[in-house]
Structure formats: structure tokens, C-alpha cells
Amino acid sequence: MPETRRPAPLRGVVPSIALVACVTVAALLAPTAAAAPRSLATYGPLPVLDGRQLLGNLSAPSLFAGSSGTVTFTVANPLAEPVVGAELELEVYAFNAFPGNATSTVPVAGAPILSAPSGSGAGVNLSVGTLAPGGIYRGSVGVETSGSTPSGTFAIRSSLAFTANATPYLLESRGWFTSAAWSAATELPNGSVTLNLSRLGVSGVLPETAVYVTSSGFDWALGALAAAGFVLVGAGAWVYFRRGPSSRSGTR
Numbered sequence: 001m002p003e004t005r006r007p008a009p010l011r012g013v014v015p016s017i018a019l020v021a022c023v024t025v026a027a028l029l030a031p032t033a034a035a036a037p038r039s040l041a042t043y044g045p046l047p048v049l050d051g052r053q054l055l056g057n058l059s060a061p062s063l064f065a066g067s068s069g070t071v072t073f074t075v076a077n078p079l080a081e082p083v084v085g086a087e088l089e090l091e092v093y094a095f096n097a098f099p100g101n102a103t104s105t106v107p108v109a110g111a112p113i114l115s116a117p118s119g120s121g122a123g124v125n126l127s128v129g130t131l132a133p134g135g136i137y138r139g140s141v142g143v144e145t146s147g148s149t150p151s152g153t154f155a156i157r158s159s160l161a162f163t164a165n166a167t168p169y170l171l172e173s174r175g176w177f178t179s180a181a182w183s184a185a186t187e188l189p190n191g192s193v194t195l196n197l198s199r200l201g202v203s204g205v206l207p208e209t210a211v212y213v214t215s216s217g218f219d220w221a222l223g224a225l226a227a228a229g230f231v232l233v234g235a236g237a238w239v240y241f242r243r244g245p246s247s248r249s250g251t252r
Contacts, residue, residue: 043168043169043170043201043202043203044167044168044169044203045197045203045204046079046169046171046203046204051171051173051204051205051206051207052206052207053076053078054075054076054077054078054160054171054204054206055073055074055075055088055158055160055171055206055207056073056074056075056076057072057073057074058071058072058073058158058207058208058209059071059072059073059209060143060156060209060210060211060212061143061211061212062211062212062213062214063112063143063145063211063212063213063214064145064213064214064215065110065145065146065147065148065149065150065151065213065214065215066145066146066147066149067145068142068143068144068145069142069143069211070140070141070142070143071090071114071140071141071142071143071156071209071211072138072139072140073088073090073138073139073140074136074137074138074139075088075128075131075136075137075139075160076131076134076135076136076137077131077132077133077134077135077136078134079133079164080133081133081164081165082130082131082132082133082164083130083131083135083162083163083164084130084162084163084164085129085130085161085162085163086127086128086129086130086131086137086160086161086162087125087126087127087128087160087161087162088125088126088128088139088158088159088160089123089124089125089126089158089159089160090114090123090124090126090141090156090157090158091114091122091123091124091156091157091159091175092106092111092112092114092122092123092154092155092156092211093105093106093122093155093156093157093175094106094154094155094175095108095111095150095152095153095154095155096152096153096155097150097151097152098151098152098153098212098214106122106154108150108154109148109150110145110146110147110148110149110150111149111154112143112144112145112149112154112211112213113143113144113145114141114142114143114156115141115142115143115144116141116142120142124141126139126141128162143211145211145213149213150213150215151213151214151215152212152213153210153211153212153213154210154211154212154213155175155208155209155210156208156209156210156211157172157173157174157175157176157208158172158173158206158207158208158209159171159172159173159176159206160172160206169203169204170202170203171202171203171204171205171206172200172202172205172206173205173206173207173208174205174208175208177200181199181200182200184196184199185197185199185200
């Protein structure tokens with residue numbers, strides 16, 4: 001029987017840009033209830049620095065209420081072995097009203113609907129299948145609003161599951177975890193920044209995106225200013241995490 005090799009855990013790695021992206025979105029949108037805790041005895045840590053090496057170019061449109069667009073992304077295989085049975089899940093999970101900055105969880109009346117070959121709703125699943133080493137899958141899902149969709153930002157969380165070298169992996173974005181779980185996994189007792197994958201129970205952290213919906217040209221202009229501020233916050237967060245302590249997979 002051939003020997004099964006297991007990738008080594010992450011050690012001494014600077015917290016990834018993917019984490020920064022997730023933290024930035026989380027600063028604008030409140031997280032919802034998380035899935036049940038998982039164990040790394042089931043999902044192993046990946047030997048890659050950044051979740052965006054697997055899920056990249058994740059981009060959502062800005063839409064007028066009643067219009068539609070697409071969320072685009074790429075799924076890549078940066079590993080030395082094939083990725084098998086890859087499944088991507090995208091889900092609208094939180095809403096930040098604009099103007100007013102009133103945050104709530106979805107469902108919200110008239111919230112955007114995602115659509116894919118597998119179906120439509122607040123969340124969709126996409127079958128990516130098998131990717132050879134270095135392979136890239138380019139995909140998109142539709143997003144549709146109605147005339148009653150309120151102005152504001154609708155956050156979309158992501159989850160990617162696959163098998164490589166007979167080992168199952170699961171990566172999820174910030175939106176799948178409660179504030180308490182995220183804080184316990186990303187902040188040390190002295191306030192320093194870290195990333196403890198064992199506490200999160202996943203193999204890695206993915207980026208998120210958001211659909212901005214507006215009902216008027218004035219809202220659109222304000223939204224553009226808010227987006228510019230979003231970029232500046234992200235840049236500041238990147239510098240902060242870059243100077244922080246090393247990320248590691250710890251013990252639950």
C-alpha cells in the first residue's frame with residue numbers, strides 16, 4: 001500500500017493578506033452565528049501562506065436596486081499534488097445599511113440573491129472538481145437585487161473544501177466564525193496578533209467580498225467614498241499584521 005504523505009503544519013509564517021481582508025470586512029459588518037467547531041484531526045493545516053493563493057480575484061459588483069451583476073473568482077491549486085473534489089460555497093450573510101450604518105444579519109427583506117447551476121438563494125455551492133498542480137478554475141455566480149433591496153453593503157462569506165494527497169481540507173472566511181471564536185484565535189493575552197487555526201478548526205482562512213447596493217446617484221457617490229476608505233483601512237491593517245508576531249497552528 002503506498003505511503004500517504006501529510007503536509008507539515010504552518011510554522012513561523014507572517015499572518016496572511018487573506019486574514020487582513022477578512023478582518024477589514026469584519027470591521028464593517030457584524031459576524032453571524034458560526035458553524036460548530038471542527039478539529040484539525042479532520043482538517044489539516046495547509047502549507048501555503050495565503051488563502052488567496054487558493055481563492056483569488058474574489059470581486060462583487062456595485063448595483064442599483066433592481067439590477068443584477070456577477071461575483072467573479074478564481075480557484076487555484078498552489079500545491080504539488082492534485083486537488084480533488086473541490087467545492088466552493090458563497091453566501092450573503094450580513095448587511096450594513098447606508099446611510100445610517102445600521103448593521104444586521106441576513107435575512108433582510110429584498111436581500112440580493114445569488115444564482116449558480118446548482119440553484120439560487122442567499123448561498124450557492126459550486127463544484128470546481130479536480131485541479132492539477134498549478135491549475136486555475138475561473139468562475140462566477142450571478143447576483144440579483146430587487147426594487148425593494150435596501151441601500152447598503154451585503155457581505156459574502158466563502159468556504160472551500162477539497163482533498164489533496166488523501167487528506168481533506170477546509171478553508172473558511174471570517175464570516176463563518178463568531179466574534180468570540182475569532183478573537184480567541186487571532187489575539188494573544190497580551191493583545192498581540194496571531195492566527196491559531198486549531199482554535200478555528202479549519203485548514204486556512206479565505207477572503208470575503210461584498211455587494212454594494214444603492215438606490216440613487218447620490219448614494220452611489222457616497223458609496224464610492226466609503227469604498228475608498230475601505231481600501232485605506234485595508235492598507236493600514238496590512239501594515240499592522242505585517243509587523244505582528246508569526247502566525248501558527250496551535251493547540252485547541
